[in-house]
Amino acid sequence: xxxxxxxxxxxxxxxxxxxxxxxxxxxxxxxxxxxxxxxxxxxxxxxxxxxxxxxxxxxxxxxxxxxxxxxxxxxxxxxxxxxxxxxxxxxxxxxxxxxxxxxxxxxxxxxxxxxxxxxxxxxxxxxxxxxxxxxxxxxxxxxxxx
Amino acid sequence: xxxxxxxxxxxxxxxxxxxxxxxxxxxxxxxxxxxxxxxxxxxxxxxxxxxxxxxxxxxxxxxxxxxxxxxxxxxxxxxxxxxxxxxxxxxxxxxxxxxxxxxxxxxxxxxxxxxxxxxxxxxxxxxxxxxxxxxxxxxxxxxxxxxxxxxxxxxxxxxxxxx
Numbered sequence: 001x002x003x004x005x006x007x008x009x010x011x012x013x014x015x016x017x018x019x020x021x022x023x024x025x026x027x028x029x030x031x032x033x034x035x036x037x038x039x040x041x042x043x044x045x046x047x048x049x050x051x052x053x054x055x056x057x058x059x060x061x062x063x064x065x066x067x068x069x070x071x072x073x074x075x076x077x078x079x080x081x082x083x084x085x086x087x088x089x090x091x092x093x094x095x096x097x098x099x100x101x102x103x104x105x106x107x108x109x110x111x112x113x114x115x116x117x118x119x120x121x122x123x124x125x126x127x128x129x130x131x132x133x134x135x136x137x138x139x140x141x142x143x144x145x146x
Numbered sequence: 147x148x149x150x151x152x153x154x155x156x157x158x159x160x161x162x163x164x165x166x167x168x169x170x171x172x173x174x175x176x177x178x179x180x181x182x183x184x185x186x187x188x189x190x191x192x193x194x195x196x197x198x199x200x201x202x203x204x205x206x207x208x209x210x211x212x213x214x215x216x217x218x219x220x221x222x223x224x225x226x227x228x229x230x231x232x233x234x235x236x237x238x239x240x241x242x243x244x245x246x247x248x249x250x251x252x253x254x255x256x257x258x259x260x261x262x263x264x265x266x267x268x269x270x271x272x273x274x275x276x277x278x279x280x281x282x283x284x285x286x287x288x289x290x291x292x293x294x295x296x297x298x299x300x301x302x303x304x305x306x307x308x309x
C-alpha cells in the first residue's frame with residue numbers, strides 16, 4: 001500500500017490541503033467574529049467553498065498522481081455544493097427575516113409589491129400585502145447585536 | 147408522446163451523466179440503472195416543474211459558469227480578508243433591492259444562486275410580483291454600485307441565455 005509520490009505531487013497536494021484548511025478556518029472564524037446573524041451568514045457560504053474546493057483538488061491530484069486515474073467524485077461534490085449552499089443560505093436568511101429583522105429597514109421593491117416571504121401566500125399569486133404591518137409589533141423588536 | 151416520457155430531456159440527460167459519474171464506471175449495469183433514474187425522477191417531480199425552460203444560447207451557459215467560478219474564488223478571498231482584517235466599526239452591511247428584468251423562473255433561480263455564491267452578497271427574498279430580489283451585502287459602502295454590478299455582470303448574461 002505504500003505508494004511513493006513524485007515530489008511535485010507531494011508539494012501540490014500539500015499546498016492545496018493547506019490552502020483549503022486556511023479558508024475553512026477563516027470561514028469558521030468569521031462565524032465567531034462577525035457581529036450579527038446576517039453578516040455571519042456570509043462567512044460560511046463563501047470562505048468554506050474555497051476551503052472544500054482546496055481539499056477536493058488535493059484529493060483529485062492525489063488519486064491522479066498515485067493511480068493515474070481521474071476521479072470524478074470530487075467534481076460531483078463540487079456540483080452538489082454549488083447547488084445546495086445557496087439554498088441553505090436562503091433558508092437561514094428567511095428565518096432571520098421572519099424573526100429578527102426590522103421590516104421598516106428593508107428597501108421596498110420599486111413596483112410597490114411586498115416581499116414574498118412576508119405574505120402568507122408567497123410569490124406571484126396576485127394578493128397584496130395587506131394583513132401584515134411593515135413595523136414589527138411590540139416585543140418583537142429586532143435585537144441588536146452584542 | 148415523447149414529451150410524456152421525457153418531460154425534461156436536459157434533466158434526464160444530466161441525471162444519466164451524474165449517475166454514471168457517481169458509480170464511476172461505464173458498465174451496462176450502471177447504464178441501465180442510470181436510464182431508469184433518468185426516466186423516473188423527472189416523472190416524480192414534474193408537478194413542481196411544469197414548464198420547459200427555454201434556453202436560447204446553451205453555449206453561453208459554459209462561459210457563465212466560468213465567470214461565476216472566477217467570481218467565487220475572488221469572493222472567497224474578499225470575504226476572508228474582511229473577516230480577518232476589517233474592524234467591526236468599519237463594516238457596512240446593507241440590504242439592497244435589485245429590480246429584475248428577467249422573468250423566467252429558471253433565470254431568476256440561477257441569478258439568486260449566483261448572488262449567494264459571489265462577492266459578499268446573499269439573496270434572501272423575492273418580491274411578490276417577482277420583479278425584484280432582496281439581497282444582503284456583507285460590506286457595501288456604496289449599495290447602488292453593488293446593485294448595478296449584479297445587473298450588468300450577471301443579469302444581462304442570464305437574459306441572453308434564457309429566452
